[in-house]
Amino acid sequence: MSKEAKTTKEIETINVGIVGHIDHGKTTLLHKISGKWTDTHSEELKRGITIKLGYADITIYEDKGTFNKDGQGTAVRHVSFIDSPGHEMLMATMLSGVAIIDAAILVVAANEGIKPQTREHLIALQAKKIKHLIVVQNKIDLVDSEQAKKNYADIKALLKGRYDDAPIIPVSAQQGVNIDEIYKAIMEIPPQPRNLQGEPIFLIARSFDINKPGVSPDKLKGAVLGGTLRQGILKVGDELEIKPGIVIKEANQYHYKALKTKIKSLFNGTHQVQELTPGGSVSIETELDMVLGKKDSLAGGVASYHGKLPELSSAIKLKFSLFPEVLGAGVGTKVEPIKASEQLMLSINTSMTVGLVKRISGNIAEITLKVPVVTFKGDNTCIARNFNNHWRLIGCGEIL
Numbered sequence: 001m002s003k004e005a006k007t008t009k010e011i012e013t014i015n016v017g018i019v020g021h022i023d024h025g026k027t028t029l030l031h032k033i034s035g036k037w038t039d040t041h042s043e044e045l046k047r048g049i050t051i052k053l054g055y056a057d058i059t060i061y062e063d064k065g066t067f068n069k070d071g072q073g074t075a076v077r078h079v080s081f082i083d084s085p086g087h088e089m090l091m092a093t094m095l096s097g098v099a100i101i102d103a104a105i106l107v108v109a110a111n112e113g114i115k116p117q118t119r120e121h122l123i124a125l126q127a128k129k130i131k132h133l134i135v136v137q138n139k140i141d142l143v144d145s146e147q148a149k150k151n152y153a154d155i156k157a158l159l160k161g162r163y164d165d166a167p168i169i170p171v172s173a174q175q176g177v178n179i180d181e182i183y184k185a186i187m188e189i190p191p192q193p194r195n196l197q198g199e200p201i202f203l204i205a206r207s208f209d210i211n212k213p214g215v216s217p218d219k220l221k222g223a224v225l226g227g228t229l230r231q232g233i234l235k236v237g238d239e240l241e242i243k244p245g246i247v248i249k250e251a252n253q254y255h256y257k258a259l260k261t262k263i264k265s266l267f268n269g270t271h272q273v274q275e276l277t278p279g280g281s282v283s284i285e286t287e288l289d290m291v292l293g294k295k296d297s298l299a300g301g302v303a304s305y306h307g308k309l310p311e312l313s314s315a316i317k318l319k320f321s322l323f324p325e326v327l328g329a330g331v332g333t334k335v336e337p338i339k340a341s342e343q344l345m346l347s348i349n350t351s352m353t354v355g356l357v358k359r360i361s362g363n364i365a366e367i368t369l370k371v372p373v374v375t376f377k378g379d380n381t382c383i384a385r386n387f388n389n390h391w392r393l394i395g396c397g398e399i400l
């Protein structure tokens with residue numbers, strides 16, 4: 001076993017999401033922080049924007065009071081970064097990323113200032129009860145000190161009452177200025193409480209087929225699930241059940257069938273491990289046919305031991321609160337009350353599902369879901385409503 005794989009067990013891993021408006025420099029920043037480019041899909045390269053969640057893992061080292069990712073000094077913390085798209089059409093992807101993070105970095109380009117998705121992402125973090133925030137005031141190389149000060153004041157005003165204590169770090173991601181201040185801020189986030197005792201709950205954020213074309217059948221790998229372990233421990237050889245699983249047609253009716261499989265191998269970032277504990281973006285190679293994992297088809301699902309997951313919910317009861325204004329739609333659009341029979345989009349853990357409001361009484365909504373999901377009592381949800389073909393966040397809630 002490599003030195004790295006051993007330290008994985010000894011020091012904790014924290015999951016940090018990178019959010020913010022498109023083009024404000026999230027992917028460039030993550031490249032500087034981690035040494036990795038996360039926009040690697042051909043479509044992303046072509047269009048120059050992040051479409052899928054991107055992942056990069058580092059270990060932070062402390063060396064005489066300063067921090068680096070290059071192995072100088074003592075390893076102090078593993079960080080799994082999740083890069084999210086800032087495009088308004090990809091809000092759902094951003095939200096599924098938020099489901100698996102402990103802390104977030106909000107990137108605001110100093111030359112452009114606070115934009116619709118800056119606001120929308122910040123509110124989503126708050127709705128999902130992400131406690132720790134670092135703000136990066138990026139592209140500082142493009143502004144003079146006056147503009148930088150004004151932008152700083154705007155950020156302060158945006159954070160007020162939400163994340164009053166969040167550090168605001170001026171950075172030039174492109175020129176690699178002040179990156180070590182980000183490591184320092186990450187080190188100031190307290191260790192995250194981890195529940196190792198409960199039954200495992202693995203939230204699936206993506207799934208894929210890792211086989212290269214033309215590989216011989218005896219070397220074929222099973223479908224891989226990427227995501228994070230919310231609680232419990234998983235080991236190689238454990239039996240898994242995945243819900244909702246796959247859609248099957250029986251007696252002319254479509255319904256979901258849970259998948260049962262076994263863990264073939266486990267990875268924490270790129271390190272192969274025998275056991276997973278909460279923290280880190282991790283992946284599970286299963287014995288399932290690789291085809292089942294293709295194109296994120298199992299994303300949004302949840303895995304645990306056989307028989308330990310709750311029944312699928314096709315209706316939920318939600319205690320909700322609405323934002324005063326529609327986010328991301330420009331300033332001043334009031335949120336109208338939720339009405340019976342309207343369609344809403346809900347983000348629950350790593351899944352997104354359309355729901356039809358059955359009944360409303362006060363701040364409790366009963367909603368039937370188009371696609372059933374695994375829910376746990378107390379899960380935080382984001383609620384979006386359709387405005388001119390865009391899903392806009394209008395509030396948040398808690399599953400009862």
Ligand code: GDP
Nearest residue numbers: 022023024025026027028138139140172173174
């Ligand atoms: P994202 O959409 O938030 O992921 O933004 P990208 O990382 O793709 O960056 C968008 C553009 O801004 C790219 O052309 C980057 O080279 C540029 N950029 C990123 N950070 C900086 C910076 O600190 N200074 C300057 N001048 N340009 C930057």
Ligand code: MG
Nearest residue numbers: 026027049050
């Ligand atoms: Mg990007």
